[in-house]
Amino acid sequence: MHTLLREAGNGFIPPSSADFDFPPIFGNSILFTKPVLMVFLSVIIAASFFIASSRKAAIVPSKLQYAGESVYTFIRNELGRDVIGPEFMRFVPFLFSLFVFILVNNVFGVIPLLQFPTMSHIGFPVGVTIFSYICYHYVAIKKHGLGKYLKDICFMPGIPKPVYLILTPVELLTYLVTRPLTLSMRLFANMFAGHLLLLVFTLGGEYLLMSGILLKFLSIFSFGLAIGLSFFELGIQCLQAYIFTLLTALYIAGALADEH
Amino acid sequence: MISRFEFLSAGEGASPVVPKPAEIIVGFIAFGILFFLLRTRAVPKFEKAYKDRTEAIQGGLERAEIAQREASQALTMYQAQLADARGEAAKLRDEARVEGAAILEQMRTSAQEEASRITAAARASIDAERQQAYNALITQVGAIATDLASKIVGEALDDQARQSRVVERFLEDMEKAK
Numbered sequence: 535m536h537t538l539l540r541e542a543g544n545g546f547i548p549p550s551s552a553d554f555d556f557p558p559i560f561g562n563s564i565l566f567t568k569p570v571l572m573v574f575l576s577v578i579i580a581a582s583f584f585i586a587s588s589r590k591a592a593i594v595p596s597k598l599q600y601a602g603e604s605v606y607t608f609i610r611n612e613l614g615r616d617v618i619g620p621e622f623m624r625f626v627p628f629l630f631s632l633f634v635f636i637l638v639n640n641v642f643g644v645i646p647l648l649q650f651p652t653m654s655h656i657g658f659p660v661g662v663t664i665f666s667y668i669c670y671h672y673v674a675i676k677k678h679g680l681g682k683y684l685k686d687i688c689f690m691p692g693i694p695k696p697v698y699l700i701l702t703p704v705e706l707l708t709y710l711v712t713r714p715l716t717l718s719m720r721l722f723a724n725m726f727a728g729h730l731l732l733l734v735f736t737l738g739g740e741y742l743l744m745s746g747i748l749l750k751f752l753s754i755f756s757f758g759l760a761i762g763l764s765f766f767e768l769g770i771q772c773l774q775a776y777i778f779t780l781l782t783a784l785y786i787a788g789a790l791a792d793e794h
Numbered sequence: 795m796i797s798r799f800e801f802l803s804a805g806e807g808a809s810p811v812v813p814k815p816a817e818i819i820v821g822f823i824a825f826g827i828l829f830f831l832l833r834t835r836a837v838p839k840f841e842k843a844y845k846d847r848t849e850a851i852q853g854g855l856e857r858a859e860i861a862q863r864e865a866s867q868a869l870t871m872y873q874a875q876l877a878d879a880r881g882e883a884a885k886l887r888d889e890a891r892v893e894g895a896a897i898l899e900q901m902r903t904s905a906q907e908e909a910s911r912i913t914a915a916a917r918a919s920i921d922a923e924r925q926q927a928y929n930a931l932i933t934q935v936g937a938i939a940t941d942l943a944s945k946i947v948g949e950a951l952d953d954q955a956r957q958s959r960v961v962e963r964f965l966e967d968m969e970k971a972k
């Protein structure tokens with residue numbers, strides 16, 4: 535597209551949200567776009583890796599098993615046991631899948647050839663958030679009953695009555711709207727911005743390389759920065775996967791707690 | 795110069811913050827599949843590995859502890875047995891010594907008793923014989939004296955020669971009587 539536009543005689547065109555749109559690969563089917571295929575690819579990668587690494591379940595782990603176990607142990611102990619508490623084992627498979635799914639899809643952003651973080655399409659974070667949303671509400675309702683759960687949200691105990699005028703809407707909004715919204719928005723926006731940033735420096739470098747002799751040298755800096763930022767992005771991609779999982783764990787822990 | 799955004803927005807003007815329903819569904823389903831796979835295939839295996847490992851380590855420690863305990867028990871038992879055996883031996887030695895001394899003492903006493911008994915018996919038989927001899931002697935001496943006196947009285951004891959003849963005859967008679 536860029537080459538096309540450039541040939542049309544335009545100057546440098548900065549990347550925009552339009553760069554996140556991919557045409558269908560086959561015909562008009564909306565199900566066969568690059569991001570959709572990548573999401574399924576991530577499922578295949580993650581599932582096969584963890585199933586393969588856990589298959590033997592040996593006491594003395596192989597390198598593969600050790601690698602898989604390290605990720606699993608991290609989520610199980612740091613996010614499950616330490617955040618949720620005694621009942622954590624019920625939620626470990628969910629938290630583990632959550633982290634792995636988001637991580638793989640995020641890291642696609644710096645994998646050569648793929649180079650697109652699928653979570654920068656907000657539909658995918660929303661799809662995952664629905665799981666978290668259902669999960670923490672379901673847990674709370676099952677534990678406390680619907681009536682008590684709603685009462686706990688709307689009327690936080692130990693607060694002077696007039697304050698409820700402000701607090702009740704805020705709390706309701708938090709539990710029902712803000713939490714899922716921020717959960718998916720945070721992930722989406724980070725991946726979107728990160729990818730845009732990389733696009734700016736790679737496309738900028740490309741443009742400079744195509745320009746005059748002096749600017750060709752400058753493209754080195756642009757590409758260099760793009761590479762450096764890729765590593766930075768890798769960090770953010772891992773961090774965002776962690777944050778999403780951590781927040782879900784916290785919400786579940788809150789739902790299990792006796793009082794909010 | 796038209797901006798790139800305007801150029802493209804003519805065709806696909808979707809804002810990036812508005813989710814596409816198809817992608818929500820795909821995200822939901824894809825995550826659901828992964829969740830199902832990991833939950834049924836990976837997590838139980840990881841947990842099994844944990845459990846096995848914990849058991850292996852704990853089992854090993856417990857086994858070592860048991861072995862240690864058994865070894866120390868055996869050691870104390872052997873030491874006790876050894877001490878018992880030593881005590882037993884010492885006791886046996888003491889007993890033997892005491893018994894030996896007793897046997898010795900007993901033998902000595904019985905020997906002494908035997909000796910004194912033999913001595914006493916000898917003495918008694920000597921006494922008896924002496925008594926017998928004495929009794930016999932008394933009767934004989936009486937008879938002899940009477941005999942002698944009757945002879946002396948019967949004969950005239952007037953001279954020395956006769957006297958001595960009488961005595962000599964008497965003695966000869968005695969010799970013959972013997």
